[in-house]
Amino acid sequence: ETGVTQTPRHLVMGMTNKKSLKCEQHLGHNAMYWYKQSAKKPLELMFVYNFKEQTENNSVPSRFSPECPNSSHLFLHLHTLQPEDSALYLCASSLEQGASDTQYFGPGTRLTVL
Amino acid sequence: RKEVEQDPGPFNVPEGATVAFNCTYSNSASQSFFWYRQDCRKEPKLLMSVYSSGNEDGRFTAQLNRASQYISLLIRDSKLSDSATYLCVSRGVSYIPTFGRGTSLIVHP
Numbered sequence: 695e696t697g698v699t700q701t702p703r704h705l706v707m708g709m710t711n712k713k714s715l716k717c718e719q720h721l722g723h724n725a726m727y728w729y730k731q732s733a734k735k736p737l738e739l740m741f742v743y744n745f746k747e748q749t750e751n752n753s754v755p756s757r758f759s760p761e762c763p764n765s766s767h768l769f770l771h772l773h774t775l776q777p778e779d780s781a782l783y784l785c786a787s788s789l790e791q792g793a794s795d796t797q798y799f800g801p802g803t804r805l806t807v808l
Numbered sequence: 809r810k811e812v813e814q815d816p817g818p819f820n821v822p823e824g825a826t827v828a829f830n831c832t833y834s835n836s837a838s839q840s841f842f843w844y845r846q847d848c849r850k851e852p853k854l855l856m857s858v859y860s861s862g863n864e865d866g867r868f869t870a871q872l873n874r875a876s877q878y879i880s881l882l883i884r885d886s887k888l889s890d891s892a893t894y895l896c897v898s899r900g901v902s903y904i905p906t907f908g909r910g911t912s913l914i915v916h917p
Contacts, residue, residue: 727905792903
């Protein structure tokens, strides 16, 4: 399935590095989401974009910086991360940010911060 | 209190068994509910939406109880391939989705 793609699939970075995660959806959706999934924890919503406008920032530290240049692409820029930021970062999209809109997830980027 | 709570399990059942999971939610203003399935090291995938009247899809039945603020998932005639983590999701104010931590199901021969 290639509805929502994410690159890279795996990333190892030092605490002083700067890197970016990329998400692309081919479903014609207008809402995109970043989630963090750590072991033994629920998915944590980080950011939501609806029609390219950020509609939710769930108190995410500023070392995570999202960018949504258009409805098909979503980036997560990372800088000066901490080891506790190591997790699976999942991107999702839905038709809109609506009550009944199904979210489709990408395969995720597994991030390790050394 | 967590917004969406699930028993993490694992639920360990033999093939052919019927198994049920519950999920409670704390936000009475929640608008919609879903069950997702997540296989090990894979992304979550929608299993089914949960409607007020309940809904059924093959061996899977989902129910919503607004008075008691819980949703349920019933799996009949369990298959080995049903082994996965089942995530409960509610959408509340501004339709922001909130996930439970998931319930692990292991179906054994």
